[in-house]
Amino acid sequence: MLSGNLIHIWQDGNVLKYKTDSGSNLNVLLSSYFRLCDPIDKIYDCISSHDKKLAKLVEKYHSGVRLLRQDPWECTVAYLCSPNASVDKIRLNVETIATLGRKLELCDDVRHSFPTCEEVLDAGVEALEELSLGFSRTPGNIIAAAKRVCCGDLDFEELTRQPYNNVVWQLMEKRSASRKVANGIGDKVADCIALFALDEMEAFPVDRHIGRALADMYDDCPPLPENSKGGLTYKQYRDIADWARKRFGEYACYVNQLLFHRQRPQRPPSGC
DNA sequence: CGCCAGGGTAGAC
């Protein structure tokens, strides 16, 4: 589902094909979603030239792995219910929340558009609480985010024109260096929204998989904590992300995508 | 039963 259009998408060799009953031509929309204007060959060549391990990842995944330009609101909600959840669980959460949206049909495939922030507010926090989205704080965080977006306090359009640090700062609602407002968006979730929806190519999300991959592949990478239960402190997170930006340079965010897919069954592009 | 999953928060120092 993209911008209210239910689309069936598949890959035929190096060609992207799709089917939809939407009257309009969706080439522009899909081109933006898959970032087809990015110089992908140049990017992967550049990454390959860094080291052997990356070259191997590029060889394996270059024909399938892309960075996406997702819808900022949908992306925000998706990552609000991502903490301590698997990709499959997050995908299920997004599909479940989508039942609050408009019904769509294509070739006997019945799905839903992702609900707008207004539709989420109309549904109310009680409706979200019945969806088993994970932690009990998640429905409240989603409602709070919906209010920020609806009232214009959180303006994604404007954020895409701002520098990376500023974007993360605003997403997290950090008002001082020491105090952060609890809105469900920490450093990692903010990075994901910034990179996957707001064109902030400087973002380098560090989840457990990325952290493990880096520690595994590079001896000079800041080490992961030994006995932590999965979590990185803000400092540890920043140290690793900064190391990666410095090490991988301009296309670090694409390296991030490759690392995430390392030793993982390839899945169809996420989204709804 | 155990462990793991695209982490964030309150509260402690």
Added chain:
DNA sequence: GTCTACCATGGC
């Protein structure tokens, strides 16, 4: 500013 215990749930 930095570090910890705790949080809900599904899959395996």
